[in-house]
Amino acid sequence: MARIVILGAGISGLTAAFEASASPHEIVLLEGSPQIGGKLRLATIAGHQVDVGAESMLARRPEALELLADLDVDPVHPASISASIWTRDALRPMPKGTLLGVPADASSMASLLTHAELDRARDERLVDVSGDLSIGELVESALGPAVVDRLVEPLLGGVYAGHARKLSAAATAPALLAAAQHQRLLTDAARSAAAKSGAVDGAAQPVFAGVRGGVGSLPKLLVRVLLDRGVTVRTGATARDIERAGRSWRVTLGETRSPEVIDADAIIIATPARATARLLTEVVPDAATALADIDYASMAIVTYAFRSTESAAFAGSSGFLVPPVDGRRIKASTFSSSKWPWLAEVAPEVTFARVSIGRHGEEADLQKSDAELAAAGMADLRAALGDGLPRPVAAHVQRWGGALPQYAVGHLDRIASVRADLAALPGLEVAGAAYEGVGIPACIGTGRKAAGAVLTHLAGH
Template identity: 45%
Template sequence: MSRPWRVAVVGGGIAGLAAAVRLRDRAPAGTEITVYEQSGALGGKLRTGELAGQPVEFGAESFLMRDPAGGESAAVTLIRRLGLAERIVHPTVGQAALAVDGGLRPVPGGTLVGVPGDLERVATVARPAADADRDGGRPLLGPDEDVAVGTLVRARLGDEVVDRLVDPMLGGVYAGRADDLSLVTTMPALARAARVEHTLTGAVRAAQAAAPRAPGAPVFGTLAGGLSTLVEAAATASGATVRLHAAVRELTPTAEGWRLTVGPTRAPELVEADAVVLALPARPAARLLAPVTSEVATTIGGLDYASVALVTLALPDPELPALSGFLVPVTEGLLIKASTFFTIKWGHLARPDGIALVRASVGRYGDETSLHLADPDLVATVHRELSGVLGVALPAPLASHVQRWGGALPQYAPGHGDRVAAARTALRAAHPTLVLAGAGLDGVGIPVCVRSGETAAGEIIEALGGSGS
């Protein structure tokens, strides 16, 4: 190809932006990169706002510092690449609690997303089944087997461990239920260990040993100034042309690559590209894929999502425990599923005037009627439930903010990984210059999305004749 490459990145979330940065770094000089974002802002679920004169996250609040193998996470590597490493800060309070039986109890240590490696350590919160976790003489999972997390844990440890520990931990991340979520996708390290170990507690310990963490090493980080600084820096470093309010409505293969139909139906714009990264949620991606490959579109479009609302309150001098926040099991019957005490958890946000920022997450997959409440009613309900859990009458908020994320969190049913792998294989065989990326396929969390985008960029470079290295 004698002229510069033209690559379209459809979707301006962190996966799309990571793809654009990787393309800029490793594609031939002069490559033309354009990011198309339907909304009026880049970043997807990374959105830093302001409440009571202070920056606060209205979406994702942090990233994992390490990858599953124990190395530096893709998010941290990208942050270093963008020159933001000095902005990384860590929680000053790491202990969280569970709201059970009308009170708060510390989340037990030694668990993996709530699945215990030592049954005695979780006894204060949940009682394992009487005959829990006996060695059956064979691995817990077959070589290619995937099950729902809840199915495995209930069979090995009983209902209470799932309902009081695992379910709220998974619910805090995915807004889903342990009985519906794939073990392989949501807890890959545990799935790998379960193919070897004969007990679940043994599998937890083996998974933890496979990714050792130095004592005291931080698990999570965020950026001083907010995660929107990551979005802005990535957009700048990519050197991409950014098109906001630019919905891609159609994708058509051509002799030389792709034609994108952009903008409203009354005034469509046709754009030519040599390759396309689709970094979109599953259903919008499936709509674009349908005329190209109905088989892949059907597979991708079958993924379901949960909707959530994040309610943030600015409270004057509230009585808050020295916790990062708490999680709520469904069995407690509360609207809130999780809460974060921002100005306690993140010391760099502490204010001398005593104003505390508290955020609560509302909405669970399959039970999202609470999201039909108007913003003032959501705020009032969250304030009341926070007071009840904490056992104190919290002061009236000085300010509040409700951020609704419709269809925000993918729900990965068992077998998700195999279905996605098969779809990608079929797409690569038919259209190697069209590549998929994003949380809907590869998992939630900033590091996973960054890695997904970077991998997609590498595949594009390879397809167009570069090394991708």
């Protein structure tokens, strides 16, 4: 029996531990912070447990749904209500059938664009690209800058808290880039993507899934299974160093003056890129440098609870996105109780809504106190929904420093070279949001893959 040590108990590390714990090996999961779950977290607001980190999972990829099935948890889906874009001082319907903001038909953007902007979008240009470029550049060259500013930016802002003109098209929108490389129109790519995601047997498949009790309840469910399977789960256990010890590994934890050393036959590092880079400095310096260069965006989520009797403004919509070009402080708002029927059911007396603040490179707002952030979020909500919005009965601020990795142009090459360097060190694997996707399903995928690779390696020992 070998010992597998997993560093970081976000969804990636938890999934790696879950997969590995089906084997006879000893599994040790070490989390640096006082709590497990990473970006999946619940907080008690107005007497109810509510997600204050990730809250929804893409259901068009299989990984999250498969994990729910493994845990015997039924997925729930958002109410079929639409979201809006808050731009040019009004809430405007989100165009349907877009692929990361690229419309299948430019006319669907009529409510967001001026006549001149719409004419430019309709006059779609063929683009000629060979390598990676930013998604902003790609869409701008085909459809004009306004489509980027009014639609692509807010959609990417919602996923990466980043900027369309910096994020890699190859990493964030491979289907669009592929279309561009085949000299086809981007709107064609959006149309075929929309068609693919459409009706199966006449019923549209839900795009997103959640969990009754919140996505933030998954870490606890996973830990319960891990403990049942005899896995050691420790919090407050920050890994400081890893080193090679013959054919095995050694992890050092704790203070420099009183270090604790754990021997491991295999290690999975499931921490954010900068922490992973520090741990890899001695063993794979080139990979460490490549990972250290991945920027992260910081952000805050402010969650409000309103009396339901006064909350008509949130009915019938799942929320809105905000283009940065409009100069607002918030970048999105989710009307949680409208979006998630289970939440309205368990907390009928209050209506939850949340806003997110902070984008990559624009963290000045996050210097404000919690009270100032909560007030700033309310000011924008009132501007969007009307002055009649009541005072919230509770507000909760969750800060996320180093929240989301930024997949800059060239990201795929960077990750390919990191993985190639690591391939020379069997028994050492990495997982997490920095690699093949920031969303929960992608993270679950990397955790599983890392566990699979480690088990294969140990089987050949």
